[in-house]
Amino acid sequence: MSAAPPLLALENVEKVYRMGDVNVHALRGVSLTVMEGEFVSIMGASGSGKSTLMNIIGCLDRPSSGRYVLAGEEVSTLDRNALAEKRNHTLGFVFQNFNLLSRTSAIENVELPLLYSGMGTRQRRELARAALIRVGLGERMHHHPNQMSGGQQQRVAIARALVASPKVILADEPTGNLDSATSVEVMAIFQELRGSGITVVLVTHEPDIARFAARVVVMKDGRITSDKRQEPQRAVPAAPDEAAGGER
Numbered sequence: 001m002s003a004a005p006p007l008l009a010l011e012n013v014e015k016v017y018r019m020g021d022v023n024v025h026a027l028r029g030v031s032l033t034v035m036e037g038e039f040v041s042i043m044g045a046s047g048s049g050k051s052t053l054m055n056i057i058g059c060l061d062r063p064s065s066g067r068y069v070l071a072g073e074e075v076s077t078l079d080r081n082a083l084a085e086k087r088n089h090t091l092g093f094v095f096q097n098f099n100l101l102s103r104t105s106a107i108e109n110v111e112l113p114l115l116y117s118g119m120g121t122r123q124r125r126e127l128a129r130a131a132l133i134r135v136g137l138g139e140r141m142h143h144h145p146n147q148m149s150g151g152q153q154q155r156v157a158i159a160r161a162l163v164a165s166p167k168v169i170l171a172d173e174p175t176g177n178l179d180s181a182t183s184v185e186v187m188a189i190f191q192e193l194r195g196s197g198i199t200v201v202l203v204t205h206e207p208d209i210a211r212f213a214a215r216v217v218v219m220k221d222g223r224i225t226s227d228k229r230q231e232p233q234r235a236v237p238a239a240p241d242e243a244a245g246g247e248r
Contacts, residue, residue: 005072006033007167007199008057013066015052015222026052027063028222034201036167039194039232041202041210044219051172053219054203058170059087071167088113092161092169096176098153100145100160106132107141110160117164131159135189151182158189168199175209187212188235 015027027049034040044050055061056068059075068076071090075083092113100109110128119127132141135155145153154174161169171190175183190200191212202213210216211233218226 004036006069007036007038007071008032008034008201009067009069010053010056010063011067011069013053013056013063013068015049015056015061016064025222027056030066030222030224032217032224032227034199036199037194037197038215039190039200039202039213040215040217041204041213042217042219043204043207043210045205047221048219049222050203050219052222054170054172054201057201058091058093059083088164090167092164092166094154094157094161094169094171094174096173098145098150098157098177100153100156102145105142105144106137106148106156106159109145109156110141110163113160113164127163128159131163132156134162135159149182150178151185154178154182154186155189158186162193162198166198168201169193171200171202173204174202175204175206180208183209184235185237188237191232191235 010030010032013027013030014025017024017026030049030053042050042053052061056063059070063076066076067074070086073086075086078086101112107125107128110131111124114124114127129141132138135158137152137155137159140148140152145156148156169190175186178186187209190202194200200213202209204210211230212235214232215227215229217224
């Protein structure tokens with residue numbers, strides 16, 4: 001019986017930016033495979049190339065050379081519309097700054113990825129409700145971001161990433177604006193998602209966050225310098241009535 005192909009596969013990916021008269025090599029021959037259901041943390045200092053790599057994995061940028069295969073399709077050469085469609089059907093994004101609409105309720109924020117899909121209002125609302133319940137915010141779906149803690153806002157952002165049933169969650173420094181206890185709550189959600197079969201790729205500069213992943217990829221100067229599997233530390237969140245969620 002043949003092994004399943006990787007969900008993500010980058011082969012000798014280079015990314016060069018032109019800045020004035022200088023070529024800046026952000027990625028230098030990066031090769032990486034991620035299997036379905038993995039939880040991978042990408043670490044590195046500022047300028048290491050980890051954010052550029054995340055942008056290419058997320059179909060937000062194109063490699064200058066090399067191949068990128070996502071869910072069985074080479075996306076390196078797709079046109080803009082095909083790339084956007086692949087991104088919308090396969091990937092969910094979680095960012096450090098939450099990126100929520102301040103004048104919009106939690107459930108309306110979560111519905112946003114479904115607005116242009118042609119889906120009816122009732123179905124959108126039910127999927128958004130289910131996503132919020134999944135991240136523990138069933139009682140706060142009609143609250144606005146300014147009525148929520150930082151941790152609660154990030155859980156809304158995770159629900160928004162989940163609502164279209166992506167194969168992969170890409171999280172870029174998702175605990176960067178959270179205190180330690182709230183960061184553990186967020187990592188517990190990612191571990192639960194991984195346990196349900198969703199692939200999680202996380203960018204972080206914090207070793208204490210990377211320890212919750214089952215695999216840690218370290219980058220330096222545009223190259224992968226280490227790629228190791230580990231026994232992840234189990235994230236145990238506070239009880240719901242204790243989990244206030246804080247901001248740094």
